[in-house]
Amino acid sequence: MYKEPYSFNIGRFMDEKRFEKIKIFAEDIPTPCLIIDLDTIRNKYLELQATMPNYKVFYAVKANPMDEVILLLAGLGSNFDLASRYELDQMLRLGIEPSRLSFGNTIKKPEDIKYFHDKGVDFFATDSMIDLENLAKYAPGSKILFRILTEGTGADWPLSRKFGSHPDTIYHLILKAASMNLQPWGISFHVGSQQRDIGQWDDAIARCKYLFDAVAEEGIELQMINIGGGFPANYVDPTFSIEEYATEIQRFIQEDFGENLPDIILEPGRSLVADAGVIVSEVVNISRKSKNNLYQWVYLDIGKFGGLIETIDESIKFPIFFPQIGMAEEIILAGPTCDSMDILYEHFHYRMPEGTVPGDKVYIFTTGAYTQSYSSVNFNGFPPLKAVIYKEL
Ligand SMILES: *Cc1c(COP(=O)(O)O)cnc(C)c1O
Numbered sequence: 216m217y218k219e220p221y222s223f224n225i226g227r228f229m230d231e232k233r234f235e236k237i238k239i240f241a242e243d244i245p246t247p248c249l250i251i252d253l254d255t256i257r258n259k260y261l262e263l264q265a266t267m268p269n270y271k272v273f274y275a276v277k278a279n280p281m282d283e284v285i286l287l288l289a290g291l292g293s294n295f296d297l298a299s300r301y302e303l304d305q306m307l308r309l310g311i312e313p314s315r316l317s318f319g320n321t322i323k324k325p326e327d328i329k330y331f332h333d334k335g336v337d338f339f340a341t342d343s344m345i346d347l348e349n350l351a352k353y354a355p356g357s358k359i360l361f362r363i364l365t366e367g368t369g370a371d372w373p374l375s376r377k378f379g380s381h382p383d384t385i386y387h388l389i390l391k392a393a394s395m396n397l398q399p400w401g402i403s404f405h406v407g408s409q410q411r412d413i414g415q416w417d418d419a420i421a422r423c424k425y426l427f428d429a430v431a432e433e434g435i436e437l438q439m440i441n442i443g444g445g446f447p448a449n450y451v452d453p454t455f456s457i458e459e460y461a462t463e464i465q466r467f468i469q470e471d472f473g474e475n476l477p478d479i480i481l482e483p484g485r486s487l488v489a490d491a492g493v494i495v496s497e498v499v500n501i502s503r504k505s506k507n508n509l510y511q512w513v514y515l516d517i518g519k520f521g522g523l524i525e526t527i528d529e530s531i532k533f534p535i536f537f538p539q540i541g542m543a544e545e546i547i548l549a550g551p552t553c554d555s556m557d558i559l560y561e562h563f564h565y566r567m568p569e570g571t572v573p574g575d576k577v578y579i580f581t582t583g584a585y586t587q588s589y590s591s592v593n594f595n596g597f598p599p600l601k602a603v604i605y606k607e608l
Pocket residue numbers: 275277278296319320405407408409443444445446482483484485486
């Protein structure tokens with residue numbers, strides 16, 4: 216087998232000097248541990264604001280709900296999209312005004328709608344008749360966004376099918392809402408997370424335009440489009456830049472709506488926080504299962520249950536850096552738990568420098584989103600992923 220020296224371009228994922236500092240900062244912290252760099256989140260937010268200056272941001276809290284992250288974004292002027300009463304309790308505990316919150320989950324219990332309404336939240340998303348009726352009953356007078364179905368094509372982590380309804384169904388829901396004590400406010404969609412095909416926004420925005428026009432004929436003026444999340448983070452597979460997304464999306468909206476521009480909000484999760492995280496992990500074991508196996512199995516102290524669930528179907532390919540020097544060999548990567556599903560990458564072969572041994576550290580970049588919040592409570596006794604905010608030493 217032809218071999219070449221192991222190489223990994225740290226600079227593609229994090230400023231190298233910053234990484235050196237983070238490495239030192241993390242030296243004495245037991246692994247696995249997620250280190251979050253707030254400066255990166257600040258820069259991502261400012262970049263987003265600079266490229267889409269007229270759009271309001273509602274950060275999708277589920278991507279990384281750490282208090283420090285929420286407070287940073289709140290200080291920068293972000294609003295927040297919530298999925299449960301527990302997230303609402305957290306926002307209120309942190310002193311964030313209800314006027315900056317939306318309940319974007321279309322799947323909610325009547326008592327939770329009432330809870331949000333009682334706390335002063337008046338901004339909801341829906342996609343079904345039963346939910347709409349609950350909103351009219353338990354959150355009268357509220358502003359409603361109607362979520363349309365998208366295909367999720369082109370997304371590394373699609374959300375399709377489960378959320379949203381066909382525009383024809385949504386049309387009837389909007390008319391119904393107008394006849395109840397609710398304010399039909401606009402249309403929302405989510406094109407799928409880590410969406411690498413910018414054209415997906417074009418299709419969705421065209422559907423919004425169709426609905427704006429259709430209900431206008433019934434005398435209902437919609438005023439907002441929520442273009443969702445789906446903006447990219449920096450994983451192994453390349454994407455366009457945020458700036459390119461912004462330029463294209465603003466062009467799509469301009470083309471469809473011309474002079475009569477609706478208010479636009481967006482709900483980024485992954486793109487704001489993912490690049491800010493590095494998981495420090497450790498090699499637990501390395502094993503060649505038979506003399507004739509081409510690939511060694513490398514077991515880390517973090518796996519699917521410890522926070523890397525987005526490796527399901529090898530959907531998200533996290534950049535993984537082995538710091539040893541040596542010739543590269545292709546490996547199979549797995550987690551530490553006693554579940555055979557806890558394999559990270561078997562088909563896509565990561566590379567590791569020969570000479571890596573158990574006990575060596577491993578750095579997993581772009582892990583600030585959907586890792587800690589996804590980690591299991593106690594499977595096999597392993598605690599949920601610990602996360603620490605990086606502080607300049
Ligand atoms: C998860 C979610 C988001 C965030 O999506 P990203 O792809 O992480 O940016 C935004 N809006 C809604 C309704 C969501 O469920």
